Amino acid sequence: ILNVEQSPQSLHVQEGDSTNFTCSFPSSNFYALHWYRWETAKSPEALFVMTLNGDEKKKGRISATLNTKEGYSYLYIKGSQPEDSATYLCAPDRNNNDMRFGAGTRLTVKP
């Protein structure tokens, strides 16, 4: 079983604050790391797929980094907005479709 941990479980920030959260996973047999954004009453949507150690991806105010040697990824949100409120899921993927989702970090951005 691939043990995926995301922290914190939930986070409340004020509009305009920058924030970040963590995804930890076993570093062995690493293949790819997915980040998804899941708004309430909607479907999860892909943010990033990262494969290389040291990879950095950016989409607007959201960015992510990857450390495959130590088994973690950070997701950063700069200048949080209320529309960023969602649950952020990470899913490391090992070879042959051994992909597991973390329980997610639930972000609430207060206006």
Add this chain to the structure above:
Amino acid sequence: EAQVTQNPRYLITVTGKKLTVTCSQNMNHEYMSWYRQDPGLGLRQIYYSMNVEVTDKGDVPEGYKVSRKEKRNFPLILESPSPNQTSLYFCASSLWTGANEKLFFGSGTQLSVL
């Protein structure tokens, strides 16, 4: 529009009454998968399929069946539903998992088994 269509959105049933949740994608994706979401837990994989007539168990396959007779469809079958299968279910597809392709999710099915 590229999408994964899942039906129904909501379903209330009784213990033991067979049901099927349908999933269809129009993106010609090889890979399809079913997940369930329960409070405090991540999305847990039930079954997945790498291509037509190829299906494999995920982490929590007990009590479920699937079939992949056509590339676009991947129904989830509960032969004899039980209350512990009350959950939010998602179908997802991707071009091929080995190519680091992102998953596209359906809109979800909230199932309640009484």
